[in-house]
Amino acid sequence: MKSPIPTTETMLARLVGFDSVSGRPNAPIIGFVQDWLAGQGLRAHVLPGPEGDRANLFVTIGPADRPGYVLSGHLDVVPATEPGWQGDPFTLRSDGARLIGRGACDMKGFVAAMLAMAPELAAMDLRAPVHLALSYDEELGCRGVRHLLSALPELCAPPAGAIIGEPSNLTPVLAHKGKAAVRLVARGVPGHSSRPDLGANAIHALVPALAAAVAQARALEAGPQDDRFAPPFSSLQVGTVAGGQALNIIPDAATAEIEARAIAGVEPLTLLDPVRAAAGSAGVEVQDLAHYPALALDPGHPLAALARDLSGRATLGAVSYGTEAGLFQQAGIPAVICGPGDIDRAHKPEEYLTRDELAETCAMIRRLGEHACA
Incomplete structure (x- = not known):
């Protein structure tokens, strides 16, 4: 006997109820999804990282040996420590609509629609499969999905395309920027600031790399341009700098991101080459934090036309935020x-x-199922 099918709103409430902050164990939410799908007669592959x-x-719905379509979302969320919350961030509340x-x-929200629509998709006579892909630690640089993508050849035929359900107002987006991030770690020798000759200042050691970062940021503004993006050029910034204990103590450690x-x-990685070179010359350690490629789907690709038909909205050329879509494309799956x-x-x-946004998403997924039956 199959488990009762919840409304999409109920499914969203269940998912929000899991404190699935990035970088933490996610067995509770993965187990919930796996068990619920099993209750619908669908076998989910849990792929540990x-x-x-x-x-x-x-999970595959329909014939796995044929090219189909991936609906992809991440289950992790950023922390909810901001003071502006009016209630428990991990308890779904309604305020009007x-x-x-x-x-x-x-x-x-997209994941809730995927899961709530799974039984309806399973009841369709799908000639091409619809796959549901859920990843972890997307918010930490798209870490988890890489392992999912490496496992796909053993799980299904090469997909014809992937829809990554990041918030876009249900407007199909064809391109986004790539990203690379590093942490610089400098180590010095502490001592009294009156005797700098007896110590080594870790903050000073960061300066060549920081100067290189500022110079590279300025150079990129005059570099290759793509008017689909805002700004239309690649960019670089120093996001954090930390170090030192007191004004009269030589800092023995300093970091920058x-x-x-x-x-x-x-x-993206090549944009940081001047920073790496400057850090190396000063004996500063460079730690990789994140890296994912840009997305660039040809406007004439069949997936662009399909996404337009499914969503009922014209495609948008590009956005400046990043997603897992570039990694799908890198793996040979149009996204x-x-x-x-x-x-x-x-x-x-x-x-x-x-x-209404939840309902529209379910309708889009239903149309994908109908397309897969043709």
């Missing part, structure tokens, strides 16, 4: 971004999705 305490999940909770928009965002066609909600609501207190 190398961390050992978190996993991706992948708004459904409020951490991850409601980014991106458990630097990110680069690359327009399509530019490898497009198309999900409910607005990215401006993400990572903020009182994050929300509306009931």
Whole structure:
């Protein structure tokens, strides 16, 4: 006997109820999804990552030996420590048409629609499969989905396309920037500031790399341009600098975090080469934090036309935020971004999705199922 099918709103409430902050074990939410799908007669593949305490999940609805379509979302969320929350961030609340909770928009709303629609998809006579892919630690640089993508050849035929349901107001987005981020770690010798000759200042050691970062940021403004993006060039910034204990103590440790965002066609890692070179010359350690490629789907690709038909909205050339879509494309799977909600609501207190947006997402997934039956 199959488990009762919840409404999409009920499913969203269950998902929001899991405190699935990035970088933590995610067995509770993965187990819930796996058990619920099993209750619908669907076998989900749980794919543990190398961390050992978190996993991706992948399920195929329909014939796995034929090219089909992936609906992809991440289950992790950013922390909810902002003071602006009016209630428990991990308990879904309604305020008129708004459904409020951490991850409601980014991106458990899309996942809730995927899961709530799974029984309806399973009841269709699908000639091409619809795959549901759920990843971990997307918010930490798209870490988990890489392991899911490496497992796909053993799980299904090469997919014809992937829809990544990040919030885009259900507008199909064809391109986004890539990203690379590093942490610089400098170590010095402490001592009294009156005797700098007896110590080594860790903050001073960072200066060549920081100067290189500033110079590279300025140079990129005059570099390759792509008017689909805002700004239309690749960018680089120093996001954090920390070090030192007191003004009269020579700092023995200092760190800085630097990110680069690359327009399509530019490898993000190369943008940090001047920073790496300057850090190395000063004996500063460089630690990689994140790296994912840009997305660039040809506007004439069949997936672009399909996403337009499914969503009922014209395609958008590009956005400047990043997603897992570039990694799908890198793995040979054409990808497009198309999900409910607005990215401006993400990572903020009182994050929300509306009931109408949830309903529209379910309708889009239903149309995908109907397309897969043709």
